[in-house]
Amino acid sequence: LLIHQSTHLNWSPKPSSPGCPTAPSPRPKHTSVAFLKTHKTAGTTVQNILFRFAEQHDVTVALPHHACDHQFCYPRNFSARFVHPHTLPPRIIASHLRFQRQELRRLMPNDTLYVTILREPVAMFESLFTYYNQYCSAFKRVPNGSMEAFLANPLAFYRPQEKFSMYAHNTLLYDLGGDNDHSPADPAYLPGFIRQVEEVFSLVMIAEYFDESLVLLRHLLSWDLEDMLYVKLNMRGPRSKGNVSSEVLAARIRTWNGLDAQLYDHFNATFWRKVAQAGRECVAAEVRALRRACDQLLRRCFGGRPQLRPATQIKNKELRPWQPSSKVDIVGYDLPPAVPGSGAPPEERCLKLAMPEVDYDAFLQRLLLHPRMEAGSPGRVPQHQDWVSAWILDPALRSRSGRHLPDPPQWMDHLQYRTSWPHPVSPTQSPEPAAFLASTGAGGAGPLEGFWGDSEELGAGLETSLRKDRSLDDQDDFYD
């Protein structure tokens, strides 16, 4: 077990930097954030920053209902009903969803700042094509999985009505709630759509300029530089990376994804206008400070820059990234039992820094389900295993109780206290799975039957659900 330590980096950012007009003045950190996590755009790395911030600052994150897996029932249009009731009302939302303005407005506080991220469409499409080669039928039916063959005649393979077809055509536009199959012959559509995006989103980050984007995000939210530290997550290993070396191929990708290409070009330009407003020198200086601080954290966690490893070589199960298929390697990091140099065990935050999306989501779900588990069983005496799980999952609890599990009277008191923390839960608050699924039209209750039963069933249901997270095939069932 990793021992939580509350020590922080001794590097401490100045609240504002001279010559940086948009650098945060000393005002409270903004904690209401809706991050639209688009696909294959470095969104997992941003999400991890937000999840860690939420944990550290005790801010509620909207998590998907179990029937939605770890995404908000994507590719459906987002609905507030897809949010796990224990995470209501949330202040941060950062898991995959298809943007739906009204529903997010209904869910999130009025002062929510909307942020998203775009990636250059050629690199993004190559990533999508590889990652979803087994899930998107348009890609699957191409002979030898050849991207060149697909791009030579996309319409021979693409069927807009098919499930997951959005991974093959203007995915950015789809994620933002737009019509990814809209005719390029309609000159009015995209400008109108862009205007709507600009109305809602305070910041559109650009994956190619990730660090500059984080600087603008920090200014927008008045966060400390320490809140922005990260390692890259969800990267493909070298074996799985294609190379779009030919200009002809790149041009075909841009033509096929014409709406995304124009969208990206527009927001890339507005991004650089924002950088200019913030002061180029100021942003560049802060990028250097951010990189230094990231390096410093990596030394504390890994003894230096961590080695990227295939999932099979990662000893810590919680750090093994999900693999979309046997043809694609998603690489990750392992934590050393003792940090080279200091010899100390890595801090809790190092685990979270390197934690893949599915595992972080599952971790947060487990934290939230504990109080529900006890509240859902009135009169039930807390069991020893409840305490052990709470102790493992709750860093604050661990830091209070130290290395050793306390005696039974203490853990029973604690568990009873937890029934009202962090979200008071009434037994009627959570819809039964069948009712939930019927209300969303998301399919039969099958795998979730008995989910809100007693704690043992709940635990088993949770494990099933975690296993389910590993398979997109199971997720498919919700859209059949």
Ligand SMILES: Nc1ncnc2c1ncn2[C@@H]1O[C@H](COP(=O)(O)OS(=O)(=O)O)[C@@H](OP(=O)(O)O)[C@H]1O
């Ligand atoms: N910080 C940073 N800067 C630039 N690029 C980064 C960063 N972090 C992750 N990545 C790359 O983003 C790709 C994964 O994107 P997502 O996490 O959004 O994918 S997913 O849709 O959630 O599966 C994936 O790209 P590919 O490796 O090309 O697939 C990652 O390598």
